[in-house]
Amino acid sequence: MENNSISAKAEVPRWEMGSIYSGFESEAFIHDIGALDKVLSALEFSLKEPVTSDTFPGWLMGAVTLRNEADSLLVSLSAYASCIYSADTNNREALARINALEETALVRKGLEVSFRNILWKYRLLLDSAYSALPELASYKWLIDEDITARTRQMKPPLEELAEDMKRCGAEAWSRLHQQVTSNLSIAWDEGGTKQKTLNELRNMAYDSSREVRKHAYHRELELLKSAEIPLAAAINGVKGSAVILNRRRNWKSALSKSLFQSRISSKTLKALISAMEDSLPLWREYLDLKAGLLGIPRCSFYDLFAPIEQIGTIGTWSYTDAAALVTDCFSSFSPDMGELAKQAFGEGWIDAEIRQGKVGGAFCADFPRQKVSRILTNFTGTFSDITTIAHELGHAYHHRCVKELPFSQGQYPMTLAETASIFAETIVLNRILSNAEPAARLFLLETHLQDGCQVIVDILSRFYFESAVFEGREKNELSPAELCSLMEEAQLRTYGPALCRDELHPYMWAVKSHYYESDLDFYNFPYAFGLLFAAALYSRYEKEGSDFAETYRLLLSETGRLPCEQVCRKAGFDIQDKAFWAEGLSQYAKTLSRLKELS
Numbered sequence: 001m002e003n004n005s006i007s008a009k010a011e012v013p014r015w016e017m018g019s020i021y022s023g024f025e026s027e028a029f030i031h032d033i034g035a036l037d038k039v040l041s042a043l044e045f046s047l048k049e050p051v052t053s054d055t056f057p058g059w060l061m062g063a064v065t066l067r068n069e070a071d072s073l074l075v076s077l078s079a080y081a082s083c084i085y086s087a088d089t090n091n092r093e094a095l096a097r098i099n100a101l102e103e104t105a106l107v108r109k110g111l112e113v114s115f116r117n118i119l120w121k122y123r124l125l126l127d128s129a130y131s132a133l134p135e136l137a138s139y140k141w142l143i144d145e146d147i148t149a150r151t152r153q154m155k156p157p158l159e160e161l162a163e164d165m166k167r168c169g170a171e172a173w174s175r176l177h178q179q180v181t182s183n184l185s186i187a188w189d190e191g192g193t194k195q196k197t198l199n200e201l202r203n204m205a206y207d208s209s210r211e212v213r214k215h216a217y218h219r220e221l222e223l224l225k226s227a228e229i230p231l232a233a234a235i236n237g238v239k240g241s242a243v244i245l246n247r248r249r250n251w252k253s254a255l256s257k258s259l260f261q262s263r264i265s266s267k268t269l270k271a272l273i274s275a276m277e278d279s280l281p282l283w284r285e286y287l288d289l290k291a292g293l294l295g296i297p298r299c300s301f302y303d304l305f306a307p308i309e310q311i312g313t314i315g316t317w318s319y320t321d322a323a324a325l326v327t328d329c330f331s332s333f334s335p336d337m338g339e340l341a342k343q344a345f346g347e348g349w350i351d352a353e354i355r356q357g358k359v360g361g362a363f364c365a366d367f368p369r370q371k372v373s374r375i376l377t378n379f380t381g382t383f384s385d386i387t388t389i390a391h392e393l394g395h396a397y398h399h400r401c402v403k404e405l406p407f408s409q410g411q412y413p414m415t416l417a418e419t420a421s422i423f424a425e426t427i428v429l430n431r432i433l434s435n436a437e438p439a440a441r442l443f444l445l446e447t448h449l450q451d452g453c454q455v456i457v458d459i460l461s462r463f464y465f466e467s468a469v470f471e472g473r474e475k476n477e478l479s480p481a482e483l484c485s486l487m488e489e490a491q492l493r494t495y496g497p498a499l500c501r502d503e504l505h506p507y508m509w510a511v512k513s514h515y516y517e518s519d520l521d522f523y524n525f526p527y528a529f530g531l532l533f534a535a536a537l538y539s540r541y542e543k544e545g546s547d548f549a550e551t552y553r554l555l556l557s558e559t560g561r562l563p564c565e566q567v568c569r570k571a572g573f574d575i576q577d578k579a580f581w582a583e584g585l586s587q588y589a590k591t592l593s594r595l596k597e598l599s
């Protein structure tokens with residue numbers, strides 16, 4: 001790729017929001033807020049209406065339609081408020097709207113409990129309801145899922161109490177984790193005055209000087225140790241609440257709840273984990289190679305993200321060139337995906353400018369009412385900025401594939417959420433790779449393996465750790481020392497001899513916010529699922545060429561209304577078979593041998 005330094009900063013755009021809502025006081029916004037209230041009242045009313053076996057089919061169709069109406073309004077309004085806020089965190093009105101919509105979301109959630117109870121009561125009438133109303137039959141699997149959810153819910157007043165108490169229970173513990181970690185700082189040098197925050201220290205893992213990385217790592221561990229008591233209390237609080245509620249709700253374990261949320265079977269998870277375990281020698285070989293390139297005998301935890309000096313980087317792109325490149329890559333895959341990119345760049349979907357008051361990172365927000373998406377990113381022109389845009393546009397493409405479906409049929413689980421985004425990234429990465437100079441190619445291959453190593457090896461260590469935490473927490477609270485030793489054991493089991501035994505990261509449990517999510521446990525394996533599923537799809541694309549584009553579009557359109565196994569079977573994949581996951585991993589083995597050849 002050509003090297004273009006960013007010349008015209010002004011070309012980096014802000015997004016266009018006016019066509020979604022032209023403000024919180026706009027007619028359309030006020031109208032939709034009113035419509036949401038009305039739909040929720042109608043839904044509440046229908047849940048109190050007496051239902052008989054004769055009226056059940058009509059009642060169910062009505063309730064399902066009202067739920068779709070309410071959710072698509074709620075999601076669109078909330079996405080708008082949070083986009084406005086993310087682009088300007090000083091906007092107090094946006095924050096107030098977010099809070100008000102959160103309250104509405106709680107009301108909506110409460111209605112779900114009653115809906116499932118009625119569904120449960122009349123479940124034997126479902127088959128005749130499907131014959132009476134064919135439109136209802138397209139919801140069959142989702143309704144079955146609601147029935148399972150009904151067997152995992154407490155009595156309505158208890159569910160209501162649990163929801164209320166969550167705010168000063170698990171969610172409060174989660175906020176404590178956020179507040180403690182975002183306010184921690186430590187002197188850079190013993191006795192010095194220059195302070196470093198936890199984030200600053202963690203970012204130094206990317207520094208090219210090993211001395212800097214090592215020093216930052218030791219300061220980080222010291223900093224986390226200083227806060228280990230409240231942080232351990234927070235993780236014990238979150239996981240303790242989960243243990244109690246899971247037991248009350250008849251979940252066999254936190255993992256079985258997580259499998260349900262992910263829409264996969266335990267057989268699928270076993271196949272995935274076992275393939276990840278089998279691939280460990282590959283990743284250890286990569287880390288040994290990396291150590292060699294860094295000129296050290298063995299990597300330590302603080303070398304995992306180290307840039308390799310002699311490789312260098314691949315320069316920067318202007319925003320206009322980045323847009324042209326991504327559009328071109330997407331169009332080369334399919335006209336449909338190309339259209340999406342043209343629409344996104346041409347109609348102001350992307351806020352890429354860096355400015356004060358705007359949040360960091362990147363996300364894609366979908367607006368089901370308006371059938372469009374918006375993307376926030378912070379563009380500096382680096383390679384990773386390009387893949388980030390591709391990633392978020394991949395999410396937007398996923399939304400494009402489901403936007404015409406009834407709302408609930410387009411809601412995919414976290415396991416499938418990252419598929420479209422990673423697939424889009426892969427298209428762009430491979431295109432850049434094929435045009436790159438040898439030095440740039442080395443950089444790209446190494447970066448690709450570095451990312452893969454995180455999603456396979458580190459994620460596996462997090463899965464082991466979280467399993468051990470649940471096992472321990474069921475018996476008693478875990479001390480900071482116990483948490484540290486569980487973390488080290490998990491890292492030793494995965495990174496193995498590829499990392500220095502005495503320079504692992506025992507405090508990773510204190511860093512990763514995923515362990516502190518009140519409603520989501522095991523928010524780790526879905527990442528590996530997404531990565532390897534996308535890799536397997538890409539292998540298939542390489543074999544089938546452009547014919548694959550239509551299979552891909554159809555597959556994405558099914559992601560919200562079937563369990564993952566069935567979605568994947570439609571594409572010809574058996575995800576309960578370890579060989580499927582090994583196929584995705586083999587892409588990384590290929591990358592490693594290319595890296596070895598080039599270095």
Ligand SMILES: [Zn+2]
Nearest residue numbers: 391395418421
């Ligand atoms: Zn994503």
